[in-house]
Amino acid sequence: MSYFNVTILGCGSATPTLRHMPSSQIIAYRQHNFLMDCGEGTQLQLRRYGISFARINHIFLSHLHGDHFLGLPGLLSTMALHDVQGTVTVHTFAEGAQELARLMNMVCPTRPYELKFNIVEPKSTQTVFEDNNIIVTAFPLYHRVPCVGYRFEEKPKLRHIDGAAVEFYGVPHYMRQKIKEGADFVRPDGSLVPNERLTTSPSPTKSYAYCSDTAFNPAVAESVKGIHTVYHESTYGDEQKVKASSRGHATAREAGRIAAMAGANTLILGHYSKTITDESLLAAQAAEEFGGTVIAGNEGIKIEL
Ligand SMILES: [Zn+2]
Numbered sequence: 001m002s003y004f005n006v007t008i009l010g011c012g013s014a015t016p017t018l019r020h021m022p023s024s025q026i027i028a029y030r031q032h033n034f035l036m037d038c039g040e041g042t043q044l045q046l047r048r049y050g051i052s053f054a055r056i057n058h059i060f061l062s063h064l065h066g067d068h069f070l071g072l073p074g075l076l077s078t079m080a081l082h083d084v085q086g087t088v089t090v091h092t093f094a095e096g097a098q099e100l101a102r103l104m105n106m107v108c109p110t111r112p113y114e115l116k117f118n119i120v121e122p123k124s125t126q127t128v129f130e131d132n133n134i135i136v137t138a139f140p141l142y143h144r145v146p147c148v149g150y151r152f153e154e155k156p157k158l159r160h161i162d163g164a165a166v167e168f169y170g171v172p173h174y175m176r177q178k179i180k181e182g183a184d185f186v187r188p189d190g191s192l193v194p195n196e197r198l199t200t201s202p203s204p205t206k207s208y209a210y211c212s213d214t215a216f217n218p219a220v221a222e223s224v225k226g227i228h229t230v231y232h233e234s235t236y237g238d239e240q241k242v243k244a245s246s247r248g249h250a251t252a253r254e255a256g257r258i259a260a261m262a263g264a265n266t267l268i269l270g271h272y273s274k275t276i277t278d279e280s281l282l283a284a285q286a287a288e289e290f291g292g293t294v295i296a297g298n299e300g301i302k303i304e305l
Pocket of ligand 1: 013023065067215271
């Protein structure tokens with residue numbers, strides 16, 4: 001059963017096209033619908049793909065270029081109309097928090113939910129969200145303005161109890177949590193049953209990283225080292241390499257290189273320039289650098305993590 005997946009809501013770049021929407025994604029993890037960036041039209045995309053507004057409690061902004069957040073005032077207003085309760089936290093830079101708070105107080109002063117801001121520091125790596133199961137970390141990207149990427153990593157899981165073994169050794173129920181955490185079992189006669197006899201290995205942890213917008217920079221590979229699935233912008237193809245670096249963007253080939261350096265399993269491409277008319281060519285260029293799975297991002301696709 002899928003409990004961790006990403007749905008691409010928009011994977012175009014700044015100039016609107018009829019081919020792609022501006023940047024936005026939903027990263028669903030257990031009860032959370034984490035919203036990553038919120039370009040114009042995001043609320044319509046949520047509608048289109050049947051994703052509930054009510055479960056969006058955390059919104060992460062990479063940077064303050066319009067194609068990454070101009071959909072947010074509209075979405076937050078609609079969430080107020082729909083009587084969304086609880087807390088909605090927007091993770092963004094101090095400047096963004098100040099301006100968004102001011103704008104929301106003008107366009108939508110009464111809200112049934114509490115709108116909070118978590119200030120993200122653009123130049124350092126920092127935990128921005130954490131619960132019992134997952135940790136979200138912001139890290140620097142290399143764009144024309146301050147910009148961060150985000151990593152979503154599951155925490156190490158508990159070991160699986162071997163039902164027959166705990167029955168056989170007579171492990172009482174109240175001790176089973178400790179056994180899952182790795183403890184050995186001491187029997188009433190003082191003899192010890194090692195944990196490996198009572199449990200099997202925990203399920204592997206899953207992880208995802210979002211890197212947009214950024215120029216090619218090996219520091220990004222360092223920041224996403226060991227992450228299973230990486231979304232990395234690929235605004236351009238090989239023939240526009242010079243334009244890419246001068247505008248603080250990357251080519252698909254460079255995205256492939258980052259994924260390879262990071263040891264990723266899967267690379268998702270996106271943030272396509274308006275000049276791109278065949279994303280499969282970008283995927284082919286990335287695949288020349290990266291031996292893992294390359295997915296050309298597109299609106300509406302849902303990728304299991
Ligand atoms: Zn952008």
